[in-house]
Amino acid sequence: MGSRRSQGKGAICKDRLDLLVQIERRRGLHMNSIRRDYKLAIALPSSLVSEIPHLREQTSVIGRIARIAVIHRIDDIYIYRDFPDESKLIRLILTYIETPQYLRKNLFGIREELRYVGILPPLRTPHHPSERRSSRLEAGEFREGVVLSENYGEYLVDIGIKTLVKVTGRGPSIGGRTTVLITSIRPMLMGKFAKRGDVKYYWGYGVHLSRNGLGKLASSNSFDLKFATSRLGSPFRDIESKFRARLTDAKSVLVAFGSHKEGIQEILGRKGLEIGEVFDFTANVVPDQGSVTVRTEEAMSATLALLGMLR
Incomplete structure (x- = not known):
């Protein structure tokens, strides 16, 4: 009898301990995911995955974009028109991944474009709880x-x-x-x-299509500070002090990235625009790069990690 009673008490204590651990983990995640005091948006080209021939690899790249976005607490992702245009696929997969798992069946059903989303790692954000009781x-x-x-x-x-x-x-x-x-x-x-x-902690991102292109998006009054990444720009360290001063007072920031085949200057140039007319700052965040090319998701990681240390 004593053995059973002891085991029962042990089981109860273990259950309570497990519950406390889960609560503390959840609180810890929320504390580490406090919403920043300004909105941070990124702009990506709709040609992001156009050079990738297979849906599986396209899905994988878009999944990495989503992970990078939530790691750096991106509030909004804008997909601006470029060619070839894969904006519908990019928006669908980005939105699907951002949606909590328990809502996906009701909101998306079965779609051919989502065939490979099972290969993607979970986002593990505060709005993706695993508890169902x-x-x-x-x-x-x-x-x-x-x-x-x-x-x-x-x-x-x-x-x-x-x-x-x-x-x-x-x-x-x-x-x-x-x-x-x-x-x-x-x-x-x-x-x-x-x-x-x-919600006072990070609660995922929204996905938006910008049909009028990058120039119109960046020229809108929606952003206090607009930053373009470009291999043709000055090293970021050369503009850091001025950028930091502007960032201190900004309430809404847009960071724009080019495509795999064209930089932002080339994309804007097709519309007769100069990058300096549209963006407040242009910089190269990976100067002296060791590879001939830096992919969009790689530029995202480098840029957003850098900005995260400034404010």
């Missing part, structure tokens, strides 16, 4: 969900657990994705609709 939910927690039904302003939303959450307010149409703030666990699981900006 309501007993582990806490009031004040945010979850991504999909609206399943609506009745006179009351919505039932699937947030990836066995129980649907009842949400009141003005929400998206049935089948739409939404962010939910959990307001009550018992006696009924309830929540309210929230915006991504309400």
Whole structure:
């Protein structure tokens, strides 16, 4: 009997310890993923994967882009028109990967273009929880969900657990994705609709198509600071002090990357634009590179790591 009692207590202690570890891990992830105090967007060409002949390898490259984006807490990814145009495929896979696993079946179904997404590593961001039991939910927690039904302003939303959450307010149409703030666990699981900006830690990225091209995107009033990467630019160290000063006050920053065959100057030149007319700064972040070419995803890693240390 004593042995059974001892084993029972041990099991209970282990369960409690496992729960505490999970909670601390989750809190730790959130603390390390605090949303920055300015918005950071990147602009990528729609020809990003056009030279890659097979969908599997295309999917792999887009998956690496997604991983780099979330590692550096990118808020928005803009796909600007270039040729050949693979923008629909890029947007689809980027959006699919950013979507929590438990929502993908409802939001995407089965599509030929998504055949190889199973090879991609998970993003492991705060809005991609692995826990699927309501007993582990806490009031004040945010979850991504999909609206399943609506009745006179009351919505039932699937947030990836066995129980649907009842949400009141003005929400998206049935089948739409939404962010939910959990307001009550018992006696009924309830929540309210929230915006991504309400979440204080990093909550994924949005994907946008810029049909008017890079020049129009960068010339809009949406960004306080616009930075272009270019092998023709000065080494970043030459502009670092001025760039850092501008970055300090910026609320919205755009970082643009060229394609595998053309730099940003060439892309803008087709529209009769000069890079200095469109961007505040242009720099080479990989001077004296050891390879003839630097791929877009490689330039992303180098550039975003550098910017992350400046503010």
